[in-house]
Amino acid sequence: xxxxxxxxxxxxxxxALSLYLLYPTYQDYKNNVDVSETxxxxxxxxxESSPNLTPTEIRELITAKKDSILANTPExxxxxxxRIKLGLDLQGGMYLVMEVNTAKLLERxxxxxxxxxxxxxxxxxxxxxxxxxxxxTILARLMQEKNIRLSRYFGSIREDDAQxxxxxxxxxxxxxxxxxxxxxxxxxxxxxxxxxxxxxxSRRIVIELPGVAREEEAKRLLQGRALLEFxxxxxxxxxxxxxNRIDEVLAKSIGIDSAQVADTTQQLTEEEFAKxxxxxxxxxxxxxxxxxxxxxxxxxxKPKLNAYxxxxxxxxxxxxxxxxxxxxxxxxxxxxxxxxRMYMVNKTPELTGGVIVDAQANIDPTTSxxxxxxxxxxxxxxxxxxxxxxxxxxxxxxxxDGVVYSAPVIQSKIPSGNSQISGIPNLxxxxxxxxxxxxGALPAPVEIIEQRTVGPSLGQDSIRQGFNSLWLGYxxxxxxxxxxxxxxGTLADIGLIVxxxxxxxxxxxxxATLTLPGIAGIVLTMGMAVDANxxxxxxIREELNTGKTARAAVDAGYRNSFSAIIDSNITTFFTGIxxxxxxxxxxxxxxxxxxxxxxxxxxxALIVVRMxxxxxxxxxxxxxxx
Numbered sequence: 001x002x003x004x005x006x007x008x009x010x011x012x013x014x015x016a017l018s019l020y021l022l023y024p025t026y027q028d029y030k031n032n033v034d035v036s037e038t039x040x041x042x043x044x045x046x047x048e049s050s051p052n053l054t055p056t057e058i059r060e061l062i063t064a065k066k067d068s069i070l071a072n073t074p075e076x077x078x079x080x081x082x083r084i085k086l087g088l089d090l091q092g093g094m095y096l097v098m099e100v101n102t103a104k105l106l107e108r109x110x111x112x113x114x115x116x117x118x119x120x121x122x123x124x125x126x127x128x129x130x131x132x133x134x135x136x137t138i139l140a141r142l143m144q145e146k147n148i149r150l151s152r153y154f155g156s157i158r159e160d161d162a163q164x165x166x167x168x169x170x171x172x173x174x175x176x177x178x179x180x181x182x183x184x185x186x187x188x189x190x191x192x193x194x195x196x197x198x199x200x201x202s203r204r205i206v207i208e209l210p211g212v213a214r215e216e217e218a219k220r221l222l223q224g225r226a227l228l229e230f231x232x233x234x235x236x237x238x239x240x241x242x243x244n245r246i247d248e249v250l251a252k253s254i255g256i257d258s259a260q261v262a263d264t265t266q267q268l269t270e271e272e273f274a275k276x277x278x279x280x281x282x283x284x285x286x287x288x289x290x291x292x293x294x295x296x297x298x299x300x301x302k303p304k305l306n307a308y309x310x311x312x313x314x315x316x317x318x319x320x321x322x323x324x325x326x327x328x329x330x331x332x333x334x335x336x337x338x339x340x341r342m343y344m345v346n347k348t349p350e351l352t353g354g355v356i357v358d359a360q361a362n363i364d365p366t367t368s369x370x371x372x373x374x375x376x377x378x379x380x381x382x383x384x385x386x387x388x389x390x391x392x393x394x395x396x397x398x399x400x401d402g403v404v405y406s407a408p409v410i411q412s413k414i415p416s417g418n419s420q421i422s423g424i425p426n427l428x429x430x431x432x433x434x435x436x437x438x439x440g441a442l443p444a445p446v447e448i449i450e451q452r453t454v455g456p457s458l459g460q461d462s463i464r465q466g467f468n469s470l471w472l473g474y475x476x477x478x479x480x481x482x483x484x485x486x487x488x489g490t491l492a493d494i495g496l497i498v499x500x501x502x503x504x505x506x507x508x509x510x511x512a513t514l515t516l517p518g519i520a521g522i523v524l525t526m527g528m529a530v531d532a533n534x535x536x537x538x539x540i541r542e543e544l545n546t547g548k549t550a551r552a553a554v555d556a557g558y559r560n561s562f563s564a565i566i567d568s569n570i571t572t573f574f575t576g577i578x579x580x581x582x583x584x585x586x587x588x589x590x591x592x593x594x595x596x597x598x599x600x601x602x603x604x605a606l607i608v609v610r611m612x613x614x615x616x617x618x619x620x621x622x623x624x625x626x
Contacts, residue, residue: 228353355380
């Protein structure tokens with residue numbers, strides 16, 4: 001017994017460690033069951049209190065409540081963090097393919113872009129959708145075909161096209177890399193467990209978010225550029241005359257006589273006013289006296305107003321250094337319509353969000369409304385102090401991704417570098433805003449080009465079918481081994497159970513993700529695990545046929561089988577490394593469990609089963625190889 005004591009302690013230790021590492025997974029399963037049972041009454045109360053809710057909405061509310069309890073209870077959260085993570089195909093969640101709009105990046109980098117540039121860029125963007133070429137390469141080729149030097153829009157006159165192309169390609173590639181890192185930071189702060197984010201091609205990003213229930217919220221988190229800008233709002237003395245000129249040119253272009261437009265003494269009907277004042281019929285001034293140049297626009301009229309502002313005659317009377325922006329949050333009028341406040345602001349920002357070093361969502365104690373407080377770095381604090389000091393009494397719009405969150409009046413100089421965003425609908429929105437500001441601004445817009453959602457019920461079906469295949473595979477292998485190798489086959493089956501337990505223990509210990517292909521890898525491992533036993537048993541049988549004793553046959557069988565077992569497993573292990581290194585998603589999940597399975601099956605075949613053989617020999621029991 002002394003010669004197997006060390007191996008016995010080693011096996012017991014590995015077995016105990018696996019159970020210890022798997023306990024949080026069991027605990028998390030029990031927690032989920034307990035929380036689900038406590039929330040059964042919630043569904044009934046929701047149906048009673050809100051009969052208009054659809055079954056889908058009720059299910060989403062219950063899921064959100066369940067996620068909140070599991071995430072905010074310390075003991076629940078601890079178990080969830082240490083459990084075996086489930087992949088998208090088992091847990092449910094979102095699968096997204098996003099594309100970085102590098103054309104917008106080039107548009108931003110261009111100097112003095114004109115109509116010709118935008119036309120060529122649009123053509124390059126359309127062509128890039130149909131090929132693997134990047135936008136920079138296509139744009140350069142199209143410009144060269146038209147005998148236009150790239151230095152006309154990028155770089156300096158001293159640089160040739162090759163230098164400019166190389167720099168633009170580097171910036172384009174860097175934009176995609178930065179977008180991946182920023183999205184990863186946002187997802188991590190959002191709290192998604194085991195997300196899978198990777199680059200695909202030159203400008204696409206594949207994102208898997210297991211367990212995400214609130215899809216729209218996650219999409220806003222990923223797509224928001226977090227381009228924060230501080231822009232001065234134009235005074236009424238400047239803005240009102242421009243708005244009047246816009247109204248006049250629109251009236252003329254629509255075909256109304258200018259004399260009619262100028263005649264405001266007569267009482268006009270709503271229809272006549274709309275004909276004679278097309279701009280002000282849509283953009284109603286907040287102050288009819290003209291002291292505040294802001295206007296309110298119906299949600300349904302925003303597309304029409306934007307079309308008006310894009311007309312050539314309107315662009316001619318509107319200065320190049322100003323633009324109209326809308327509030328992020330509408331107000332509901334007495335007629336039940338949603339109205340957006342519209343501001344005229346400087347097109348060039350006084351300060352951008354690149355100076356923000358921290359953001360915090362909380363509730364304003366004076367108004368009880370959600371706000372996001374921001375802290376700037378030293379450089380930003382100096383600029384902010386200069387801007388606020390020289391514009392006291394003026395309004396400064398806080399603009400995020402092209403919409404205005406608030407436009408407070410600057411009361412005094414702010415030397416501390418602190419600022420605040422208000423006008424946020426709820427605290428959840430404020431938390432999202434905090435995350436995107438902390439993670440940083442995307443270098444270019446990202447667009448969702450493919451989206452798939454795996455429901456939790458479908459994931460549960462995958463788990464059930466996967467484990468059914470696992471048990472079926474084990475049963476068939478176990479029956480064959482017992483039928484063909486008798487008692488020795490029973491020992492191999494015990495070793496097989498140890499192998500699966502060790503695989504799951506290793507996955508839990510390293511907090512790896514178990515996917516449906518990963519389960520397939522475990523099923524394959526079971527066949528490979530008994531393969532080592534088959535080689536050993538056949539050698540033992542040959543040795544017994546030569547007349548050797550049982551102990552000598554076992555020793556010779558293991559010794560002579562060792563090289564063949566190691567060779568076959570090493571080549572398979574190297575294949576797993578290659579699949580894991582160069583594969584993605586499901587392929588990596590399969591490769592991971594395959595590699596872990598190879599190591600644990602060797603441990604079971606060479607140590608666990610051998611220990612049981614030695615124990616039987618020490619006890620004088622007969623070795624039955626079939």
